[in-house]
Amino acid sequence: MHSRAYLGIKEAMAAVKAIMAEADRVPGRPIATTVLDHRGDMVCFASMGEVNTALARQNAFKKAYTAACMRVNVRDMAARAVAQGIGSVANYGNPNFTGGAGGLVVMHPSGETIMGGIGVSGRSNEEDEELALIGLAALQQAWAS
Amino acid sequence: MYEKTILDHTDALAIVDAMMAAAPGITNQPLALAVVDDRGELLAFALMDGGTHFGRHYAVRKAYTASRMRLDLRDFAAQRGAQSRNISDYGDSGFVASARGGLAIRTSQGIVVGGVGVSGATPDQDEELANIGLQAVSL
Numbered sequence: 001m002h003s004r005a006y007l008g009i010k011e012a013m014a015a016v017k018a019i020m021a022e023a024d025r026v027p028g029r030p031i032a033t034t035v036l037d038h039r040g041d042m043v044c045f046a047s048m049g050e051v052n053t054a055l056a057r058q059n060a061f062k063k064a065y066t067a068a069c070m071r072v073n074v075r076d077m078a079a080r081a082v083a084q085g086i087g088s089v090a091n092y093g094n095p096n097f098t099g100g101a102g103g104l105v106v107m108h109p110s111g112e113t114i115m116g117g118i119g120v121s122g123r124s125n126e127e128d129e130e131l132a133l134i135g136l137a138a139l140q141q142a143w144a145s
Numbered sequence: 146m147y148e149k150t151i152l153d154h155t156d157a158l159a160i161v162d163a164m165m166a167a168a169p170g171i172t173n174q175p176l177a178l179a180v181v182d183d184r185g186e187l188l189a190f191a192l193m194d195g196g197t198h199f200g201r202h203y204a205v206r207k208a209y210t211a212s213r214m215r216l217d218l219r220d221f222a223a224q225r226g227a228q229s230r231n232i233s234d235y236g237d238s239g240f241v242a243s244a245r246g247g248l249a250i251r252t253s254q255g256i257v258v259g260g261v262g263v264s265g266a267t268p269d270q271d272e273e274l275a276n277i278g279l280q281a282v283s284l
Contacts, residue, residue: 049182
């Protein structure tokens with residue numbers, strides 16, 4: 001038997017609300033965002049009403065899922081596929097994997113244990129990643145408080 | 146062209162927040178809380194600490210069913226009974242059959258703009274919390 005830390009709703013909601021508040025500053029460019037635990041299961045999610053379903057909702061999940069399951073900031077996913085000799089993200093054979101930036105790993109404050117992933121989608125990959133970073137900072141602040 | 150009223154994330158998160166805040170006064174079970182739009186697509190979701198994988202899917206499906214059928218689940222079950230319909234007759238594998246804890250989200254004009262789903266407590270408690278969520282927004 002063993003125990004391990006799981007990502008909780010307090011910090012997950014803090015990340016989601018920080019991301020949505022920042023995204024609200026630029027109206028008319030809807031996003032979706034989600035925080036998953038280390039198994040890739042959803043803890044918290046929010047989406048703007050006008051977001052494109054096929055793109056943003058699914059991609060926010062895929063970005064967070066890829067980060068949580070592969071322990072990689074998704075920006076680096078394609079490079080990892082090459083480094084591991086797999087070639088491309090598609091070659092992992094997991095339809096939920098993606099290589100688009102905007103997914104970040106959430107590590108335990110000790111830096112040793114994976115806790116989950118944050119995903120943002122709806123804008124450019126670079127903008128999505130900036131929003132995810134704001135969420136990660138809010139999440140870590142919630143842990144510290 | 147035509148205009149449609151769309152539920153937004155501020156409403157959806159307000160509903161989830163209200164349910165999370167009220168939950169400890171109603172149950173000590175960890176809940177899954179979901180809000181979907183008028184197409185059944187997820188707008189906001191929270192899994193309280195210790196909540197289950199089953200609850201996660203169940204809450205979303207309750208919200209989905211209420212939204213797509215434009216009915217509270219209690220009324221959907223009654224309608225199915227009155228029409229002698231099986232859940233599979235609807236041809237939507239995402240539907241839940243006769244659970245409670247799923248409510249349609251209506252505007253003041255009665256237009257359904259989404260659904261709210263709660264899972265984790267008893268059927269009555271799930272429904273009570275969903276109602277509390279709806280009371281948190283003025284649409």
